[in-house]
Amino acid sequence: MNLKELAEHLGLSQTTVSRALNGYPEVGEATRRRVLEQAHNLGYRPNAHARRLATGRSHAIGYVFPSDRSIIIDPIFSDFIAGASDFQAINGYETLLHAGGQEDEMDVYRRYAEMGLVDGVIVQAPHVDDPRIALLNGLGLPYVVHGRLNDTEEGYAWLDIDNRGAFRKATKLLLDLGHTRIGLLNGLEYLTYAWHRRQGYEQALLDKGLSIDPAIIFAGLMTEENGYRHALRMLRLKPRPTALVLSSMMMVSGALRAVHELGLTVGKDVSLIGHDDGLPFLNAEGLVPSLTTTTSSIRAAGARVAELLLARVENPDDEMAHELWNVDLILRGSTGPVVA
Amino acid sequence: MNLKELAEHLGLSQTTVSRALNGYPEVGEATRRRVLEQAHNLGYRPNAHARRLATGRSHAIGYVFPSDRSIIIDPIFSDFIAGASDFQAINGYETLLHAGGQEDEMDVYRRYAEMGLVDGVIVQAPHVDDPRIALLNGLGLPYVVHGRLNDTEEGYAWLDIDNRGAFRKATKLLLDLGHTRIGLLNGLEYLTYAWHRRQGYEQALLDKGLSIDPAIIFAGLMTEENGYRHALRMLRLKPRPTALVLSSMMMVSGALRAVHELGLTVGKDVSLIGHDDGLPFLNAEGLVPSLTTTTSSIRAAGARVAELLLARVENPDDEMAHELWNVDLILRGSTGPVVA
C-alpha cells in the first residue's frame, strides 16, 4: 500500500493525503480525519526512503566508533547509546551505528555527510585535541560532542560532566580525611575526560602543597585486570598509598580483588573512591562496604545529548549548547580517616 | 555533485555512468576507467536514499532491543553488535539500532518491514517460546536468530552456542573432581540460553544420580550484585556447596567478593566455573587464581550471525542456516578436587 493507492482508495489526490498525514493546515478537518482513519485501517506506512529523498532529511543520527576498539570495549557506551537511542526513537529519529570496519572514522563521517545518511552525529570520547571537530565543521554536518576538547570550549556544541571538579572534590575529601598518599587509576589520558580527571586530582594535591608521584598514577584501559594489577602494584609500595581514586567501576572491581588479596580492609587500610556512570550491572551501593563515588548517569547524558543534537538539526541557527553537568560526590562506606 | 552533474561533466549519459560505477558489464573498459577516476576526483557519492528508493533495498540491518531494558543492560550486547556491525560495514551494510522508546518491540519490526527501513534483522536473546519468530515470518522480513527457541529448531535461521553441552560439561568436570553440592547462578530462565544451561546442569547431576536442590540455584539478572548476594547466601548454607557454576563473568566478579568475604579460598574451598563471552574488560585469565571457563566469543558470534543474515538477504531461497557452536571448557586454576 503506497500513497497513490491510498489516495485512489480515498478518492483524493496524493497531495491532500500527504498533507493530511503530515499535519499541514491546508486540509479540512473532516478530510483529515477520514484520511487518518483509513490510513490506519489499511496499515499504510510511508516509504522511508522516498520521504527522505523528497525532503532531503534522513531522520537518523549516527554514532561512529573508531576501529581500534579501545572505545567500544568500554561498557559504558552501550548505556550511553541506550539513553540516546531511546530519546531519538520517541522523537522519530533512527540510530545508525558504525563500529569499526576497515574504514577510517573520518571517512565514515565524510560518507555520512555526502550520501545524506544521517542528519547529525554524536561525537564520543573526544581527544584532548580532536581532529573530528574541524572535519565536521568543514562538512557542515551537525553534531554534538559528548565531552570537550582540552583547549577550547567554543565553536562546537557539547555536553560534558565536570570531571575536573569531580576528581578534585574526591581527592580533596581524601586529603581532608588525612590521606597524603593517594593513588590514581585513570583512563587513557589522551581522552579529554581522563585528562580532566588527572588535572582535578593534581590540583587538589597541589592545593595542599603535596607533590605528584608518578609511581601511584596509572593511565590506561579501564579494565578489571588493570584495576587489579595496578592497585596491587601500588599497594605493595612502601610507604603504600592509603587511598585510591578510580576512574571506572570496572577498575574498582579489580582493585577490590587486590585489596582482599593483600589482606587489607576497604575503608580502613585503604580508602576507595570510584567514578560511577550508573551502569546497571555493577552497583556501587551493593559493594561491601558500599562505595563512595563520584556519580553521573551516562544514560541520562546520552538522552540529553540526543536532545541537544535534534534541536541543533532542526534549528541550525540557534546558539550552540554548552552544558556542563555537576557531578555528585556520594559518601558511602569505602572512605574513612587514615589510620596510623 | 550528483549523478546528473557527473554525467554532464563526463559527456556521458546518467545510464552509462551509473553502470560504470556499479560494475555492470555493458560498458567499455576505457569508459569505465574514466568514469571511476573522475568520480573519485570530484568526490562524487551516490545519494543513499535515491539509490534505496530505486532499488528497493536499504542495505541496512536492524537491531531491536526491548524497552524493558533487561536485555541491553547486559554488557555482552555491545560486544555482539560490535562484531556484527563491523562485518556489515565491511560489506556495505549499515547498522540500525532501536533501543527502547515507547514503541513495542513488535511494532518496530512491523514498521521496519513496512517502511523498508532495513533488509533484515537480527533477533537477540530469544525466549523459550518467542513470538517474534511468527511475526517476522508473517512480515516476510529476513532474519537470523542469535540463539534458539526451546521447542523447535526448524522454520527459522539461527546460530547458537551449545549452552546445554557447555554447562553439562562444566558440571560434569566438577562432579568428576568429587563435588556433589554444586550451585548454579544463572540468567533469566525464560531466555533460552539460560534455560539450556539449566538443563545441562541438571542433566549432569541426574546422570550421576544426584538430585536437584533449588536452594543452590539462582536465576535472575546477571549483575555483579546478584553474583555476590546469591553466592554469599549459598556459601552460608550448611552443608555449603563446594562449587559454583556461573552464567556470566559479571556474576563471577560478585561471587569472588562473597568467597573472599567468607575467608574461603577459590580452587580449594570453593571451585568456580564461569561462562566467558570474551568481553575485553573482564578477563578470566587475569583473575587469581585464573578462572576455569566455558568460553565462546560473543563478538565472533556477532560477526558470523551478520554474515548469515546478509547471505539470507541476498539469497532468500537458500536453505536456512542452523549453526551450533561448540563451547570450549578451559581448565584453569579456579577448579580443584573437593576437600574433606
Place this chain on the structure above:
DNA sequence: TTATAATTTGAAAGCGCTTTGGGAAGGAGC
C-alpha cells in the same frame, strides 16, 4: 446580488538514482 477573501483541493514537477528497451557503430560471415 456580486465582488473579494479565505479555505480546500489537485496537477505536475522534482528529489537522485536504477533499469528497460532501443539504437548506432563496428566487425564477422556470406
Place this chain on the structure above:
DNA sequence: GCTCCTTCCCAAAGCGCTTTCAAATTATAA
C-alpha cells in the same frame, strides 16, 4: 555488397514521496 551479431551508449520511465503553483469551492463583505 549485404545481413547479423556484438559492443557500447542513451532517452525516458519509474521508485514513492513532498511541495509549488494554480484552481475550485465556500464563506464573507459590500
